[in-house]
Amino acid sequence: MTISSFKPGMHANGSSSEALAAGQDPLEGQFEVIRDLLYSIAGIRLTEAKRDLVRARLTRRLRKLGGGSVTGYVEFVQTPQGRSELTEMVDILTTNKTSFFREANHFDFLQRVLSERPASAGPPTIWSAGCSSGEEPYTLAMVLSHHGRLRRGSAGRILATDISDRVLAHAREGVYDREQVEPVPEDMRKVYLRKAKDPDQVEVSPALKEMIRFGRLNLMGDWPMSGPFDAIFCRNVMIYFDNPTRETLAQRFTELLTPGGYLFVGHSESLTSLKHGLRYVQPAVYRR
Numbered sequence: 001m002t003i004s005s006f007k008p009g010m011h012a013n014g015s016s017s018e019a020l021a022a023g024q025d026p027l028e029g030q031f032e033v034i035r036d037l038l039y040s041i042a043g044i045r046l047t048e049a050k051r052d053l054v055r056a057r058l059t060r061r062l063r064k065l066g067g068g069s070v071t072g073y074v075e076f077v078q079t080p081q082g083r084s085e086l087t088e089m090v091d092i093l094t095t096n097k098t099s100f101f102r103e104a105n106h107f108d109f110l111q112r113v114l115s116e117r118p119a120s121a122g123p124p125t126i127w128s129a130g131c132s133s134g135e136e137p138y139t140l141a142m143v144l145s146h147h148g149r150l151r152r153g154s155a156g157r158i159l160a161t162d163i164s165d166r167v168l169a170h171a172r173e174g175v176y177d178r179e180q181v182e183p184v185p186e187d188m189r190k191v192y193l194r195k196a197k198d199p200d201q202v203e204v205s206p207a208l209k210e211m212i213r214f215g216r217l218n219l220m221g222d223w224p225m226s227g228p229f230d231a232i233f234c235r236n237v238m239i240y241f242d243n244p245t246r247e248t249l250a251q252r253f254t255e256l257l258t259p260g261g262y263l264f265v266g267h268s269e270s271l272t273s274l275k276h277g278l279r280y281v282q283p284a285v286y287r288r
């Protein structure tokens, strides 16, 4: 890591732990800078309510780096040498909460509509945009394989992307605690999950992993793939974006969907009042 050139402890403001101990706010004056950086890079809007979370996560990060002030850190991540630490900062400030079979009716819905697809159309192509640690694309792969919509040899039909390298590394590894896979139905667990080295964990089967192509992609940047996709899952990601950003994304997703393809968003999200070329089907499901 290029962090070797970062000497946060030498900053005039002292370390963030010292500031905390002296009753000062280590974030003083920096929250706004961090908020603007995160917005310009990842489109994520940090609300005032996130101040404590930002303070806690940056203080922990600085402790791991050997100390230093938040001010020094924020200056550093904006220098050319601080580029990879900037990626790290975005990573630690994003929310990666996810689970297997989250908002499960989406998977039933998709497998039902795919059952009407003629066999000659071949296996479907799906994009999990903002896939976090992999539970969403693995759920898709399990459900679609279980119902015969994806077969062995359907390698890479699911594209799964995220801005965070950390969650992508976890997703590629495909190892989860036993309690995390509890939502996976028993019959699917037997086929698609196997023992991991640690007896308290399980690993996704190689056949399932093969169906998914993981890659880093910032939704705010260029999208190198041309699609088209039969379905795009972008669930619980746009919730952190403002309306103009959501609208642009919804339009970009529309262009990448096959005519008749589906966009799934999180249940607490809505594209109502935004301009896009999609038709509302049911809560959190839209169709091109």
Ligand SMILES: C[S@@+](CC[C@H](N)C(=O)[O-])C[C@H]1O[C@@H](n2cnc3c(N)ncnc32)[C@H](O)[C@@H]1O
Binding pocket: 041, 042, 043, 044, 094, 095, 096, 097, 098, 099, 102, 129, 130, 131, 132, 133, 136, 161, 162, 163, 164, 167, 217, 218, 219, 220, 234, 235, 236, 237, 266
């Ligand atoms: C709360 S998780 C949702 C995971 C999964 N889709 C689900 O619903 O369970 C949101 C994910 O979006 C990712 N994310 C946030 N901003 C992003 C961006 N600009 N580009 C790509 N991914 C982003 C985060 O890293 C995080 O893993």
